[in-house]
Amino acid sequence: MKRIAFLSVVCSFILMGCKSEPTLQKYFVENTENKDFIAVDVSPSILNIDSNKLTLDQKTALKSFDKMNILAFKADGKNQAQYEAESAKVKAILKDEKYQELMKVGSGKEGASVSFVGDDEHIDEFILFASKKENGFAVVRILGKDMNPTGIMEMLSILKTSNINLEQLKPLQDLLAK
Numbered sequence: 001m002k003r004i005a006f007l008s009v010v011c012s013f014i015l016m017g018c019k020s021e022p023t024l025q026k027y028f029v030e031n032t033e034n035k036d037f038i039a040v041d042v043s044p045s046i047l048n049i050d051s052n053k054l055t056l057d058q059k060t061a062l063k064s065f066d067k068m069n070i071l072a073f074k075a076d077g078k079n080q081a082q083y084e085a086e087s088a089k090v091k092a093i094l095k096d097e098k099y100q101e102l103m104k105v106g107s108g109k110e111g112a113s114v115s116f117v118g119d120d121e122h123i124d125e126f127i128l129f130a131s132k133k134e135n136g137f138a139v140v141r142i143l144g145k146d147m148n149p150t151g152i153m154e155m156l157s158i159l160k161t162s163n164i165n166l167e168q169l170k171p172l173q174d175l176l177a178k
Contacts, residue, residue, distance in 0.1 A: 059152035075136035
């Protein structure tokens with residue numbers, strides 16, 4: 001009996017020691033079904049590109065890209081307090097040392113930031129957070145394996161020549177049209 005009590009105490013300390021800090025992934029999961037948000041997952045197939053026309057560097061960059069998750073909050077005159085609260089949550093998450101900020105632009109009413117998870121040559125996630133008080137905000141997670149800044153530039157060159165399948169972005173178009 002003492003052994004069971006001892007194991008219970010040890011397990012309690014272990015569980016209390018585990019941090020349940022917020023992450024972007026948790027934030028996405030918590031808000032995907034929330035009616036105030038629109039969530040879209042985008043796969044590489046959206047690009048509709050002929051891989052035979054890509055350079056070796058472009059193929060490598062494309063191969064490192066797994067998917068993109070987009071979560072957007074549409075602000076209006078009635079939900080400014082909620083916009084402020086939700087925007088503050090995302091900003092607090094992005095202040096975690098796990099998210100390394102590359103750049104930030106804008107003013108108090110609107111702005112954007114680009115952050116990443118990983119190290120300079122082995123990036124697992126790029127995060128774009130953009131907000132405008134009147135419109136709302138969007139968080140874009142670009143997920144991949146061993147991405148790097150050069151690969152992101154290659155991806156931008158691929159985007160210029162792609163025939164993007166807008167059907168995957170239809171929910172965002174619907175949100176913006178409202």
